[in-house]
Amino acid sequence: MASNGPSTPRSGIKTNPGLLQNSSSNEVDPRAHQTKSQEKDQIVGLNNKFVDFIEKVRRLEQQNKVLETRLKILLEQECYKGNIKEIVDELSNNLQRQIDGLVLDRQKLLSELDRTQNNVDHNKNRYKDEMQAKTEAENDFVLTKKDVDDAYLQKVDLELELEELMSDLDFLKRGYDEEIKELQSQVQNDTVILEVDNTRALDMNEIVEEVKAQYEAMAARGREEAELWHKKRITDISHEAGKHEQDLRDVRKEIAEIQRHIQRLNLEIDALKKQKDNLERAITDAEHQGEQAREDAMDQIRLLEQALKKAKQDMALQVREYQELMNLKLALDIEIATYKKLLEGEEMRLANQDRAPSRRALAKQLDDRPPSQRCQEPPKATPHVPPNKTVKKTILIKTIETKDGKVLSESSHISEE
Numbered sequence: 001m002a003s004n005g006p007s008t009p010r011s012g013i014k015t016n017p018g019l020l021q022n023s024s025s026n027e028v029d030p031r032a033h034q035t036k037s038q039e040k041d042q043i044v045g046l047n048n049k050f051v052d053f054i055e056k057v058r059r060l061e062q063q064n065k066v067l068e069t070r071l072k073i074l075l076e077q078e079c080y081k082g083n084i085k086e087i088v089d090e091l092s093n094n095l096q097r098q099i100d101g102l103v104l105d106r107q108k109l110l111s112e113l114d115r116t117q118n119n120v121d122h123n124k125n126r127y128k129d130e131m132q133a134k135t136e137a138e139n140d141f142v143l144t145k146k147d148v149d150d151a152y153l154q155k156v157d158l159e160l161e162l163e164e165l166m167s168d169l170d171f172l173k174r175g176y177d178e179e180i181k182e183l184q185s186q187v188q189n190d191t192v193i194l195e196v197d198n199t200r201a202l203d204m205n206e207i208v209e210e211v212k213a214q215y216e217a218m219a220a221r222g223r224e225e226a227e228l229w230h231k232k233r234i235t236d237i238s239h240e241a242g243k244h245e246q247d248l249r250d251v252r253k254e255i256a257e258i259q260r261h262i263q264r265l266n267l268e269i270d271a272l273k274k275q276k277d278n279l280e281r282a283i284t285d286a287e288h289q290g291e292q293a294r295e296d297a298m299d300q301i302r303l304l305e306q307a308l309k310k311a312k313q314d315m316a317l318q319v320r321e322y323q324e325l326m327n328l329k330l331a332l333d334i335e336i337a338t339y340k341k342l343l344e345g346e347e348m349r350l351a352n353q354d355r356a357p358s359r360r361a362l363a364k365q366l367d368d369r370p371p372s373q374r375c376q377e378p379p380k381a382t383p384h385v386p387p388n389k390t391v392k393k394t395i396l397i398k399t400i401e402t403k404d405g406k407v408l409s410e411s412s413h414i415s416e417e
Contacts, residue, residue: 134258141251148244155237
């Protein structure tokens with residue numbers, strides 16, 4: 001007898017042919033057949049689901065390996081301590097040194113600008129003094145020119161007066177000559193009359209000569225005095241005119257020298273103004289460059305901070321995704337273990353159901369024997385029928401402790417319910 005048939009494998013259900021032959025006379029229960037068909041369909045569906053879950057688990061394991069690799073890379077990157085702060089500090093120190101240098105240059109330029117401004121003010125004062133001296137010289141020149149003009153006019157007046165005096169002198173000479181002639185004629189006439197009327201002898205020639213000599217001496221003295229006075233006046237005027245002309249030349253020379261000095265001062269003032277403008281532009285450019293460099297440094301710092309923040313966010317997101325995938329994997333592992341337990345329990349139940357008809361057929365055969373045979377045979381031990389195995393639910397609990405995106409510890413344990 002094959003009461004203890006072969007065990008049923010997981011891939012399907014096998015029946016014992018001997019039991020089927022012995023129980024051929026038994027009536028088949030249609031409900032049991034329908035139940036077996038349903039159970040078989042359920043087992044096939046569960047097997048298909050199990051295959052799908054296995055494929056899904058494989059994909060998830062591959063994704064898990066990829067994520068573990070990414071996490072390892074990210075953890076290695078996280079373990080690497082970047083020197084962003086050092087770079088930023090070095091850049092900040094360089095910029096601070098540049099700013100300090102620009103401040104020193106600015107102070108130097110300001111001191112040089114002050115010196116230049118003082119020089120400009122000094123030159124302005126000198127220019128004002130020179131302009132005042134020029135104005136005074138021009139005023140003196142105007143006065144001297146006026147004096148020269150007055151002297152020239154006086155000279156012209158004296159020349160005209162001299163001409164008038166010379167004409168008067170000529171007129172007087174002619175008048176004197178005419179009077180001499182008239183007196184001579186009168187003397188001759190008187191002499192004739194005297195010779196006729198008076199017998200006394202008068203020496204009229206001597207008188208005439210004496211009068212003539214007196215008039216000639218007077219005329220000579222007058223002419224000599226006039227000539228001396230006019231010569232002296234002309235000499236004085238010429239000397240004064242020469243003196244004024246020399247003064248005028250000196251004034252003109254001094255004015256030319258002042259003008260050259262003014263032009264030189266104007267050129268120096270223009271050069272100092274250009275230097276001042278260049279220094280102001282240099283200061284403005286230096287301040288602008290320093291401000292631009294500071295803004296660029298701040299922009300770089302902000303970009304680095306944003307990149308660091310984004311990297312931390314990406315790290316946290318990836319760690320969260322990894323945790324979610326690990327939780328999903330854990331849930332799938334639990335579901336797989338549960339289905340495995342269910343399949344094992346179903347296989348054991350089916351095996352017990354296969355053994356139950358064999359026992360019923362054996363009991364019926366024993367009951368069909370005669371009573372004498374049943375009494376002669378010793379009673380056999382009743383086979384122990386194992387109770388239906390209770391399906392237990394296995395739960396895999398996995399604990400992952402993280403801090404700031406880093407996995408600190410990981411533990412797992414299995415519990416059954």
